[in-house]
Amino acid sequence: MRTTILATMLAIGAATAALPAQAAGSLNLVCAADVKWCELMERLFEKDHDIDVNMVRMSSGEAYARLRAEARNPKTDLWWAGTGDPHLQAADDKLTLEYKSPIFDQLQPWAQKQAEVSGYRTVGVYSGALGWGYNTDILAKKNIEAPACWRDLTDAKYKGEIQIANPNSSGTAYTALATLVQLMGEDEAFSYQKALNANVTQYTKSGSAPVKAAARGETGIGIVFMHDAVAMTKQGFPVKTVAPCEGTGFEVGSMSIVKGAKNLENAKIFYDWALTAEVQSHAAEADSFQLPSNKGATVPPEAPKLGDIKLIDYDFAKYGNADTRKALLERWDREIGASAN
Numbered sequence: 001m002r003t004t005i006l007a008t009m010l011a012i013g014a015a016t017a018a019l020p021a022q023a024a025g026s027l028n029l030v031c032a033a034d035v036k037w038c039e040l041m042e043r044l045f046e047k048d049h050d051i052d053v054n055m056v057r058m059s060s061g062e063a064y065a066r067l068r069a070e071a072r073n074p075k076t077d078l079w080w081a082g083t084g085d086p087h088l089q090a091a092d093d094k095l096t097l098e099y100k101s102p103i104f105d106q107l108q109p110w111a112q113k114q115a116e117v118s119g120y121r122t123v124g125v126y127s128g129a130l131g132w133g134y135n136t137d138i139l140a141k142k143n144i145e146a147p148a149c150w151r152d153l154t155d156a157k158y159k160g161e162i163q164i165a166n167p168n169s170s171g172t173a174y175t176a177l178a179t180l181v182q183l184m185g186e187d188e189a190f191s192y193q194k195a196l197n198a199n200v201t202q203y204t205k206s207g208s209a210p211v212k213a214a215a216r217g218e219t220g221i222g223i224v225f226m227h228d229a230v231a232m233t234k235q236g237f238p239v240k241t242v243a244p245c246e247g248t249g250f251e252v253g254s255m256s257i258v259k260g261a262k263n264l265e266n267a268k269i270f271y272d273w274a275l276t277a278e279v280q281s282h283a284a285e286a287d288s289f290q291l292p293s294n295k296g297a298t299v300p301p302e303a304p305k306l307g308d309i310k311l312i313d314y315d316f317a318k319y320g321n322a323d324t325r326k327a328l329l330e331r332w333d334r335e336i337g338a339s340a341n
Helices: 002-018 035-048 060-069 084-092 109-117 136-141 150-154 171-184 186-197 209-215 226-234 264-274 322-335
Strands: 026-031 052-057 078-080 123-135 162-165 200-204 221-225 239-242 250-257
Touching (some): 162 171, 171 186, 171 322, 209 221, 209 239
Parallel strands (some): 162 200
Antiparallel strands (some): 123 221, 123 239, 123 250
16 A cells, blocks of 8 residues: 555656746746847747746837837836837836846946936847848849948839838837938938838838848848848848948847836846846847847857948937927828828
8 A cells, every 4th residue: 555655656746847847927028129039038038937928029119009008007027129219218208117237237338328318217238220231133133233322222223122111110210210310300301201212112010021021032122220131141142231321320229127017026037137148149049130238248240340330429318209209200101101102
């Protein structure tokens, strides 16, 4: 009898040991990076922590809209990645929580400045400059010279060859809109975009979609962050990356904890973990070639170097302001979106 009981207990013990460890709660994460990078971050975090991640991938504009919609009853705990302007807008709206990571001092100055400007309601996790990628095969076949400057893109020879995202849904496209306004002045920037519109075939939902379309041969040129174009080249597509000759804006991809997060402690655990050099050094595994914010992280050799690019003095505080964003998007909808091809 004792032998039978002992055998049963041993069997139960073995079966219990074979079960996966129970998660110490969960984390509701909105990820605004490329889906491949989002999935990598989810896998790495769950591997190191007993926390179940419920991850939803969406563009930066969509993520900001989601936080606004959930303001009275937040269902999201943490918003990781995506262009910094919408994160700053969420901070300005007090949709996100003040938090300063214990490893804040390990971050690059531009990442720290993002936190300081927002009152520590967001922080920089990566950076990258705006430009475009073009399909070398398509342009060569059509005997079209590659564009080197913003002004080149309005030339009639590029009619039907350009894609860019819609700034209402895409942080990338909003950065482009704000960049042009800062480069040219608002009225001239909108005149420029009207001329550009004649050559644009599609305003995509996602910021990286235009260069992916160029890589597949569906369009000649995609206006995107340069690291997204580099990713297509790295994957073997005939895509070349361009930094506009007049100068260009850049993003500080950011991370924010949602005010009222149901899983606040788990959100802080992810936040601190995502800022470490070790975690940020994995980005290239997902074909993500941004500059990491941790000073000790490995910089992918393919990553465009900001020091080699003519950058404008991008005013993150002004163009991350909710009122500024609203005014620019309303004008874009009236003057560009309403007549979009």
